[in-house]
Amino acid sequence: LDITATAKNADIKTFTWKFYNLDNLDASNNPKSIKFDTTNFEKTVSLGVTASSQTLTLNFSEIDKADKNWNYYAPKPKNIRIDAYFANAAGKISKYDANCSKSFKSAAIDATPTPNPKCDCKTNGSCHNKCFFDWFPDVTPSTPKCNLDNSIFQSNPTADNKKAWCRYYKKVRGDADGDGQATFLDYFYYVSARAGAKIPPTVNPDFNGDGTVDSSSDRAVIIRSLQ
Structure with missing residues (x-):
């Protein structure tokens, strides 16, 4: 799966994609972060030069795992939301923007x-x-x-x-x-x-x-x- 994040500005040095489980909601009905270990699952690409756009290639094997932030038997995430964030050359980080949020369905199957x-x-x-x-x-x-x-x-x-x-x-x-x-x-x-x-x-x-x-x-x- 190729995921392209495009910022409004061209001075971006770091692109980050954060992954959420749409079937695992908190008390406020917001999706919780996916955790395949003890940390939130996210992907980051840091560039040597600035740019406005970057494409991430996500392999199925990277998400075909048990979400340890879910219930006790930790099923695999099926409905996933990805939010993109940007950090410019000065180190300023973007806020959440619905235009930089996309969802997709995984073909993962639980035992x-x-x-x-x-x-x-x-x-x-x-x-x-x-x-x-x-x-x-x-x-x-x-x-x-x-x-x-x-x-x-x-x-x-x-x-x-x-x-x-x-x-x-x-x-x-x-x-x-x-x-x-x-x-x-x-x-x-x-x-x-x-x-x-x-x-x-x-x-x-x-x-x-x-x-x-x-x-x-x-x-x-x-x-x-x-x-």
């Missing part, structure tokens, strides 16, 4: 995280707080339930089935069958349950985790992922 051994369906019908769920960034995380009514299933879910539901980390994004992605098959399971058809006990289309398969909020989750 399925290893579930915490303590993740289970508790006797009160909710998932243990050691279970991880990959919530949408603008959704306030909650504790999903694992106690759907037995009547919607082909056979009563076992304790192992319910434990597995709690380990479907993408369930809150529409993954009903636990394969790590939201697909039209997951939507089929949701529609089937809503229509009164029996679904396999390995499947859980309660995407928002409130303990029911309803017509609005659960549908909104899977539709959002499929768009």
